[in-house]
Amino acid sequence: MFSKACEYGIKAAIFIATKSYEDKRVSPKEIAEKINSPQAFTAKILQSLVRNDIVSSVKGAYGGFEIQKDRISQVKLAQIVKAIDGDSIYIGCGLGLEKCDENHPCPAHDKFKIVRDELQNMLENTTLEELALNIKSGSAFLKT
C-alpha cells in the first residue's frame, strides 16, 4: 500500500511524538532501533519530514528530532504520506490511466473511488496524537 520509506516515516513520526511528550529529543539511531528500520535510510526519510515541517530537528550536541507538543495533534497521517509517497495513492487511477475521471473513467473507476475515498478520509482524519497515544498506553506496537 505504502512504500517502505513511507512506513518508516510514519513509524518514526509516531516514535518521535511519544518522546516529545516527555520533552526528549531522539536520534536516528534510537528511532531505527525502536521501529526496526535501517538507520541511515531512516535518517534520509527524517530529513524529508523536516523539510515538510512535520518534525523539527536540532543540530549539534544535545540535538535530535522532536515535534512541538502542541503540534502533535495537528499533524495528520495524510501529511506524512504526501510528503514521502505523494498523493497518487488516493488521487491517481487504480489501473494506472494517466487521465481517469468521471468523464473518462477506467472500467473500475467507481469501484476504486469508494476505497480511495475511504482511504483519503482515514488519512486526513487520523492524527499523530491518536497514534502516539496508542503507543504510550501500551496498546499498540511499533515493531514485532
Added chain:
Amino acid sequence: MFSKACEYGIKAAIFIATKSYEDKRVSPKEIAEKINSPQAFTAKILQSLVRNDIVSSVKGAYGGFEIQKDRISQVKLAQIVKAIDGDSIYIGCGLGLEKCDENHPCPAHDKFKIVRDELQNMLENTTLEELALNIKSGSAFLKT
C-alpha cells in the same frame, strides 16, 4: 496501490474478456496496444494469468489468449490481484509489521482495517464481467 504488473494484468484480462464475447482470441501484441503497455512485459504477465487459470492460451497458428465466455462472470478482481501481487495488500500490516493483529496491533491497525476490509470486499465482489461490460458499452476506457 497495485504494481505496474498488476495494473497491466487487470487491464489485459478485461480486454481479453471483451474479445472473448466475440469468440476472438488476442495476441500479446494487440493486448499491449489496446491497454498501452510494454508488449514483452505484458506477455510475461499473461503467462502468470494462464498459470493461475484466469485466462487460457492456445499455442500455435491461430492461437492466442481467451477466456471461456461462461467463466468471465466467475472471475473476481481479487483472483487477478492475488495471482500477480499476492494478497498482502489487504492481508498485511499497513505499517509493515510482520505480525500485526488484534493481539499485537500496529498503532494504526483499526484505522487501516476499515480501509483494507473495504478494499478486500470490493476486489472479491467485482467480476471481470462488470468491468468488461463497461468497456463494451463504451462508458469506460483501457487507455487515455
Added chain:
DNA sequence: TATAAATAGGATAAATTTATCCGAAATAAA
C-alpha cells in the same frame, strides 16, 4: 510433412526503490 504463426520461457538490461558510507556543517558545553 513442411511452413508459418503463435505462446513459453530463459537470459539480460534498465529503472526505481531501498540501503549504506563518509565527510561537511552546526551547536552545546568545557
Added chain:
DNA sequence: TTTATTTCGGATAAATTTATCCTATTTATA
C-alpha cells in the same frame, strides 16, 4: 576556542521491479 556530538547531504551500492531480446516449442493449414 576547542572538542565532542549531532544533523545534513552527496556519492554509491544492493535489491527489486519493470522492460527487452532471443530462441524453443507448439499447432493449424497448405
